[in-house]
Amino acid sequence: MSRKSLLINRSGLTHKVGYALRHPGRITPYVKRSTRDAWLRLKHPGHVAYYRAVMASDAARNPEAAVGSRSHERWLALGEMQFNYLAEHGLAPGHRMLDIGCGNLRAGWRFIAYLDTGNYYGIDISPDILISAKQTLTTYELQDKLPHLTITQDLKLEFLPSAHFDVVHAHSVFSHSPLDVIDECLAHVGRILAPGGFFDFTFDRTEGAEHQVLREDFYYRTETLLQLARKHGLEARFMDDWEKRPHGQSKIRVNNPA
Numbered sequence: 001m002s003r004k005s006l007l008i009n010r011s012g013l014t015h016k017v018g019y020a021l022r023h024p025g026r027i028t029p030y031v032k033r034s035t036r037d038a039w040l041r042l043k044h045p046g047h048v049a050y051y052r053a054v055m056a057s058d059a060a061r062n063p064e065a066a067v068g069s070r071s072h073e074r075w076l077a078l079g080e081m082q083f084n085y086l087a088e089h090g091l092a093p094g095h096r097m098l099d100i101g102c103g104n105l106r107a108g109w110r111f112i113a114y115l116d117t118g119n120y121y122g123i124d125i126s127p128d129i130l131i132s133a134k135q136t137l138t139t140y141e142l143q144d145k146l147p148h149l150t151i152t153q154d155l156k157l158e159f160l161p162s163a164h165f166d167v168v169h170a171h172s173v174f175s176h177s178p179l180d181v182i183d184e185c186l187a188h189v190g191r192i193l194a195p196g197g198f199f200d201f202t203f204d205r206t207e208g209a210e211h212q213v214l215r216e217d218f219y220y221r222t223e224t225l226l227q228l229a230r231k232h233g234l235e236a237r238f239m240d241d242w243e244k245r246p247h248g249q250s251k252i253r254v255n256n257p258a
């Protein structure tokens with residue numbers, strides 16, 4: 001990520017006008033998306049209900065695009081990137097893993113294939129994307145691995161056992177989350193982490209003003225999220241080497257202090 005792109009405020013009028021002049025072909029899709037989103041926000045005032053409706057609308061068109069992949073090749077590549085990074089940074093077949101916002105198993109099918117039977121637990125707020133996740137599971141013939149795929153309304157995680165998960169993962173989830181949703185997750189994730197376990201999450205990073213676009217994309221300063229984790233008694237660090245991967249987001253790792 002260039003220093004310049006880290007300072008952009010995408011919600012600002014100057015940025016929007018400049019962007020529209022540089023990409024005139026994107027004006028009509030943007031206007032359509034903002035109109036749809038304004039309608040969905042009116043119908044669903046809470047963030048989770050609103051974002052669930054966004055996912056329903058996007059997944060009805062194309063589930064791979066709904067999780068952010070322009071093409072099937074990108075869907076495969078993004079899943080592989082997540083898997084390779086975690087496999088190189090501590091994931092082992094015997095681990096129990098919770099994948100928050102598992103989507104349609106873009107990376108999840110690789111985790112399921114790699115982990116021992118029953119050790120993958122995926123949760124998501126969107127029933128539509130979980131239906132697509134089951135299709136992915138079938139496509140890759142991973143039924144025997146018996147993963148758990150569960151709908152959730154919030155990130156209190158109260159239905160999960162204490163000190164259970166070695167790895168908790170949330171890829172491209174906090175990039176779509178207001179701060180109170182991230183705060184809720186960080187307030188509760190420590191309880192379900194096994195001793196020595198860790199929680200990796202990605203986020204859209206800014207080094208300028210924190211901002212959001214259409215209540216769909218949220219940009220945070222690294223320090224905001226590190227401090228939030230520390231407020232909940234967790235250790236947190238920025239994962240520098242993730243920056244070398246061809247991905248627009250940044251990554252933080254959170255640990256329960258021993």
Ligand SMILES: C[S@@+](CC[C@H](N)C(=O)[O-])C[C@H]1O[C@@H](n2cnc3c(N)ncnc32)[C@H](O)[C@@H]1O
Nearest residue numbers: 067068101102103106124125126129171172173
């Ligand atoms: C961009 S997709 C990424 C999916 C998957 N992690 C991947 O990388 O392929 C974001 C997913 O997070 C889910 N999501 C958004 N907010 C969530 C929340 N607060 N709790 C759980 N899932 C959430 C969405 O429904 C969607 O499936």
